[in-house]
Amino acid sequence: MPEAFDQIFVASRAVVAGIERPAVVGVRAGTIAAVGTVDADADWSGERIRLADDEVLVPGIVDTHVHVNEPGRTDWEGFTSATSAALSGGTTTLLDMPLNSLPPTTTLQALRVKQDAAGGQCFMDVGFWGGAVPGNLDQLGPLHDAGVFGFKCFLIDSGVPEFPPLSSSELVQYMQRVAELGALMIVHAEDPDVIAAAPQARGRQYSDFVASRPDSSEVSAIHTVIEAVRSTGARAHILHLSSAAALDELRAAKAEGLPLTVETCPHYLTFAAETIRDGSTTHKCCPPIRGESNRDELWEGLSDGTIDMVVSDHSPCTVDLKQLDSGDLGTAWGGVASVEVALRAVWTGARERGIELARVVDWMSTRPAAVVGLTEQGGIDVGRRADLVAFAPEESLTVDARRLHHKNKLTAYDGITLRGAARRTWLGGREASTAHADGRFLVRSDTPAPTRIATSREHDPKETP
Template sequence: MTGDTGVVTYDLVLRAHDSVLGSGDDVRTGPVSVAVLDGRIAQLGPFDADWDATEFIELGPDEVLLPGGVDTHVHVNEPGRTDWEGFTTATRAALTGGTTSIIDMPLNSLPSTVTVDALRTKQDAASGQCYVDVGFWGGAIPGNLDDLEKLDSAGVFGFKCFLVDSGVPEFPPLSTAEFNTYLARTAELGALMIVHAEDGEELAKAPAAHGPRYTDFTASRPDASEITAIRTVIDAVRATGGRAHILHLSSAAALPDIRAAKAEGLPITVETCPHYLTFAAETIRDGSTAHKCCPPIRSDANRDALWEALRDGTIDIVVSDHSPCTVDLKLVESGDLGAAWGGVASVQLALAAVWTEARRRGFALTDVVRWMSTSPAALVGLCGKGAIEVGRDADLVAWAPSQTYTVHAADLQHKNKLTAYEGVPLSGVARRVWLRGVPATIERPDGQFLIRGER
């Protein structure tokens, strides 16, 4: 607001002793004042900037001002499987962990988000329940090729497909021929295809998973499955010119093919997840179904290679793949890793888990912000999110990087109190969060829907 004197009175000025600012080649750290007007960052200045504002807040000396996290891989499951997870609990968990924007996956809700009507059903279910901003992926399944353009026009952020059984019958995989056809269509639309890249034929050749032995479970989802599927994606991108994003990369054995594809200039991006960066197969106890996910958590050496791929830019982003279910589906008592539902519930813990291990390996907060805020926002075209820059939304986090705690599932906000991180010590706490310049709390659902092509 501008007064009679012509001086702007901002809604809020945040002063931080340290921060992560900017994006791309213009990333910097240090003291800052951030002026907020009408929900957006209006000005950046020195810590003691002489500005007028309705409210001034100074962060503590042990807090760093970060942009809110952007998690582009979250399974909310509502409607249809709301006993697994719902918009209230999932977005409260995201907010508590410092994530201010999520993109919801098209499964395991009922109906899956494979038509515009299904998208509207999901938005109706989410309305009034979102504590952070929420966008939606569309789904690509056999038979809905003609729905892609309609979903794209309705503002989904792209399309998810599987190259292998998804685990739910209403979301079947695309064959290789279908994948090429669908990728050609998304290329025409200028849309992003995101791919669960495991190969069914390779899985069929592997020993079946059964019982509690974690080594038996990893043997049932071999590296070859990811390698073969990723080669299928690369070939299709080369043939069609479509943009493809590899979801939840687990196998470091696929990195040489990905590096070569990127060096060729193919429009391929890659994500991995906190559980692949935190845990190693050698330390997962037999029967720990909380650690079951597909593709699986692999060896300690594999984990090291994933971190190096983040360092050299082969892997672009880190997202949670928050995929919870009811406790009974995890078969905790029997510990049967073959029969239990696969998925790690971690949207609340993602930022802290990655920061904890990243700091141990010599990375900086600027790296974590790039992987978990700036680059995910850029991937899906959220130009108003992911960085502390003038003109972007004032989605901000007062992050205490050195505050430590031990994870207890009962303390988490997601619906079913089971997590692979039980008993794990982590560093980093989101003490306060602002969503478009307004204090965000789990008492008030201030989240808005995100629509591709809009700010």
Template sequence: MSSACDLVIRGQRVLTGGGFVPAAVAVRGGRIAAIEPIDATLAARDDVVLPPDQVLIPGLVDTHVHVNEPGRTDWEGFASATLAAAAGGVTTIIDMPLNSLPPTCTVSALEQKRRAAGPKASVDVGFWGGAIPANRGNLRELHDAGVFGFKAFLSPSGVPEFPHLSLSQLEAAADEIAAFDGLLLVHAEDPAVLESAANGGGDAYRDFVASRPDRSETDAVGHVIETVRRTGVRAHILHLSSAAALPQLAAARAEGLPITVETCPHYLFFSAEQIGDGETAFKCCPPIRSAANRDLLWQGLESGVIDLIASDHSPSTRALKLGHGGDFGLAWGGISGLQLSLAAVWTAAAERGIPLERVLGWMSVAPAGLAGLPTKGRITVGADADLVAFAPAESFTVDVSRLRHKNPISAFDGATLTGRVQRTWLAGASVYAVDDGIAGVPLGVLRRPCP
């Protein structure tokens, strides 16, 4: 290269478009300037040589994170959430429009989010908008202000300021979003099925799962498919839990309908059989289902019916999560797993013989594509220098007190995982190192790229 670089990272296994290869990655101005042979002569202010047990991978893109700031920062906030992201190898998060106060359903609320995130973010942060009954007809202005798409619930969201849409309201929102080629994200559980399956709560996990049966997802997914068919909107199914929905999604995709699908690390790692009565740390909606269902979700990923994996990091206070005597009907539903997503998925994938590059396709390339971020999620010349040194064979036991999200609660506490992030760079700047924690806090607030 004709001029000095800011950073060179050399490794025996660097994940490029051609797979893992020995390479030297040169960084200038926050972007990858060149990928050269590992022993290439490159002048740089910082020349890092990875040890043989570490691989260089692109930073993960997590498109489903609840940060909850402003308004519910006792649950989580941008400082703690983005520290957890960096420690987990996640260099870009897209924040969900709830459970902050106000929710991201107006341009004013979006600007409040940006002001809250800017001084605190250790990784890049973007924002989804919300589609609720009250902002019908105003979604274009939120889109033009830079949200990446619009989240809607078909069933109650759990917070009163973010009401769900009826089927007619969903179709109206879809029509509106399709007019400017936006993206509609749907929490797909059918409220009529949930109402018919409701029970008295209690501490029995099997009763909680029975209160949110497979049919709640299959019926809701069917509604989304029909809405896409009628309106042409691009739609994304959030946090698919029930593998029973896979055949209808596969058929919709074969039909050419623009539908994408995600699942989450907790659905791929845990099973209902592992969860004891009263263990409300595992409560999420839709629920963690059986081991057989989990295996089918993995098949859905491998077959391409499920496109990507996102954390659905949905934290709360200890009182909300654990303070109801083990009653699943009263506990807050959400898993805190942002920092552990890569390790959890890689642990389960490796047991199934799935290579790391496929995992990263689901957790980096595909979510970057969903959000329309072509410079994220890959190691290629011109891409953002968001990079992670990862030790894929290093095992550790999760100690929730050492995780960086705000409240020390997680379903993963005590789990043995394989694969540890050693260092994370954002735009070529070190933002995490395993030996000394966070090294810097750069500003990182994303706007949706202009067409």
């Protein structure tokens, strides 16, 4: 008797267990129930979905670093626009950062406010980070119990007054609590003293902006984090690494066995300081995009495993805050809007370097899911959720910021030709659509009852995490 599935995906090319090969994937009740060779489905029954010859079946991208900004700064972005843009780019899971929204996610009550704002707006699955700021040490436990994926802190001014940085001594204190909880601390690692001593950025020259946030600021701050990990035993994750000068110490810390992971971002792998025109505030981000040789070393750090993963750090704002008319890199808001083009940007750079698509999938789906503890996402394996993308790696398209789904039509990638297209996306085996906001709220897999997930449409912030 034929084995019954809800959907059967047939692909001449698929990334399965880190290898690109032909595959058929049987899905039942939103979960991958079987993975076989192309002729294994002869006795399978169900809806057949055949990918085109130029498409590769890949797991949905897991983007753990997105600034959605809702509530409070919804004119910057919001759950409707952010999840629509992410879905268009092949992302099926995103984690929302705790700052730039008002209130920031630094208390249990603020988490409930954010979940309430997100309800009914998510076209894909969304989880939340908590924040670690001076004075909220007692909130880490309640936020952890509510299912946040960890806690973000800054070691330098965040740019918004409601999310102040931790001092070095506070970092140790908070990481001691993180260790007790078995949680994860994610760190914006720039040293405020180093930056205070550097030349201040003023005007349009991009080289002046880079000089205002030197490599040594990241190296020093990362050293501080490593020492805190060593003294507390807490897990830590370095956010948006831009400086290759920190790679040697990171390699040594990992070789020592310290529980430390590292991410970088598409803009650090795509652009180089030498080619960014003066006054291009769409390229401004902190830490900054550095030089071409630095970019090459970041690619090497990815290839040798020192850098674990690539995430967008989608950090949008309104057009006026980018100060396009003046081009003042000292006063314009910092952040690159990129969630819709992240996969394409990284694949374009990887392809140019002879790196296989399977490696990109590992960096942008499998490893992010593993780092944050998402056990259902990140791969085409039996037992995982059928979050899948038909990706056309050779399709070429020039980015037009006006056509992106981001709320504010600004991106550093405007006018850049990138390879790859997410032609179709499925969430739990069902083709995704912006016609229905039926994405789920995700919490850590070890979160205690009453429930592990709730759909945004059904979510009641008073009852479920």
